[in-house]
Amino acid sequence: MPKGQLKGICFHPSKETKCVTCSLSSLCLPISLNFEDIDQLDKIIKRRQPLKKGEHLFHQGDRFDCVYAVRSGSIKNYAMTNDGEEQITNFHLPSELVGLDGIDCETYPVSAKALETTTVCEIPFARLEELAKELPELRSQVLRIMSRELRDDKQMMMLLSKKNAEQRVATFLTNLSTRFKRRGYSPFTFRLPMSRNEIGNYLGLAVETVSRVFTRFQNSDLIAVNGKEVHILNMDDLSALAGLPDQEQKIPQEAKLASEG
Amino acid sequence: MPKGQLKGICFHPSKETKCVTCSLSSLCLPISLNFEDIDQLDKIIKRRQPLKKGEHLFHQGDRFDCVYAVRSGSIKNYAMTNDGEEQITNFHLPSELVGLDGIDCETYPVSAKALETTTVCEIPFARLEELAKELPELRSQVLRIMSRELRDDKQMMMLLSKKNAEQRVATFLTNLSTRFKRRGYSPFTFRLPMSRNEIGNYLGLAVETVSRVFTRFQNSDLIAVNGKEVHILNMDDLSALAGLPDQEQKIPQEAKLASEG
DNA sequence: TGGTAAATCTGATATGCATCAAAAAAACTT
């Protein structure tokens, strides 16, 4: 539960939702801005009514004009493949920015849909660019966030290209765990905001495969699952599975040294 | 053959390699900068000795300090997976920027290696950020370039997640074709700078599969191949294969309309 | 120029996961 927020009182958004008082500011755009600068940022940010589950933040093809920071809840990005199938390209948790891949387009290249009741901060991009003129820290922060997303995408490409089903699911779970932890939630016990179907779609696996891997992980006491509730019982083994392919258990430094020749 | 460049005369780099006279400037960082601004950009850019095939621009783990624009030749990005296997995450052609995914890191997250004799422009990132302070157009150009890379990455994720071997190779070839075309080369006849092995690695396929698909494409007169030389004989069909999965041939506008409900 | 190594291609076999089918459980609806 996001601390410091009074739920249900949405009529004084300016009071409830300033960046300065936001518990997420240390993970979000305002990092390393001073109070005055945060205040300026605050002025261009609009707080929107919460999205209900299934509602869209924007559709693929909509005119690009804003990026969004997730405040609570979660968002999925997805595109339609040419044969009309949905392809999920990202899940966004609180403090994460949505819509950055539309910057050099007329229109958003993917859709963004709420996985549950979700609140976001709307940041008109033109005004963000203006403000960035004045605030070097804000400028670098935007670059850093995009750079990090690039890195995450490469990781995802490696997952899709080289990892098997178990490694994919293990990676997915440990990754979520890490992100929850940074946001102040338990890294061991959390609720998946997405369906098995969506997990499979994202990981390049059939639903049935995801389900089977969940079952296998439970049988080996790696995790305990109850619907969307996940408990990680053995983080070490799960992380090992996520990182290391097939055989080869940690051959410590040798590999690194050998490759230098 | 890059026009306007005198090969072999590398002793007057300042003369040969100003952004203003560079044939790639309309695709690279200088887009939409005026002459004066380009001149300022020029001052912070260092031209390096050409890299020979196999030489590194930087290694995964090296301290991040510069981004690079490919001037001629080509670069591959790759990371080592935890079991010591190489995973290629990108190929870069002239005018493309290398190293952007290191911005928020101490160190480069991937290695960059020349696929052939390659010249690059070295752009110290700190100085680029300083200059960006003064030049709003440069600022947006960096954002646009990163945003485009984000979009390309999502496309790649979709390829790895949903497309079969033929679609992957077709996508790869048409994508290369497009990029060569934009750079003034023939979109129908070009030389692959990378090996079959590297293509397979990048596309998440075994070498043998890449080879077989090449053969099949030749048998269906989609392409003609001679070693690394590729001729695209039937661009329409190749593009169709790249874009459209399995069955369903182009159901024109209906899909778009139907999905609006 | 010949000789060796590396890359590419082709065929045979194996396998991990998708697909199909259907039951079980959970989530909505009235």
Next chain:
DNA sequence: AAGTTTTTTTGATGCATATCAGATTTACCA
């Protein structure tokens, strides 16, 4: 609370592509 739909799970089967093995071509180097 009962009925309906949706999601999740489990099992049986098939297929695309990996893997293994070997031939062939190309590249490299003394």
